[in-house]
Amino acid sequence: MVPPTSPLRMTGSRIQFSGMRCVIYFAWLWALCAAQEEQKVANANNEFGFRLLQKIPASSEVNVFFSPYSVSTALAMAYAGARGETQQELYDSLAYSSAG
Numbered sequence: 001m002v003p004p005t006s007p008l009r010m011t012g013s014r015i016q017f018s019g020m021r022c023v024i025y026f027a028w029l030w031a032l033c034a035a036q037e038e039q040k041v042a043n044a045n046n047e048f049g050f051r052l053l054q055k056i057p058a059s060s061e062v063n064v065f066f067s068p069y070s071v072s073t074a075l076a077m078a079y080a081g082a083r084g085e086t087q088q089e090l091y092d093s094l095a096y097s098s099a100g
């Protein structure tokens with residue numbers, strides 16, 4: 001067993017500390033990139049929601065309630081399973097092109 005004041009023990013602790021700093025730094029960079037991607041998706045969802053709202057007819061006789069998030073989530077699931085022209089149409093409709 002290495003004594004607590006041994007240079008060997010201190011070196012191991014420093015390496016461990018440096019390794020932990022690297023892990024934290026890369027985790028921070030990953031989170032920063034992920035946050036930017038999430039913002040792009042949020043903007044695309046907002047754009048889709050506002051376009052969908054314009055398509056719903058206004059009527060003074062009936063109250064209409066819808067969740068743009070639910071609609072976009074359901075269409076995103078359909079997009080994940082679609083191929084070809086259908087997938088491209090869903091991609092355009094969901095405003096994913098603006099998300100990059």
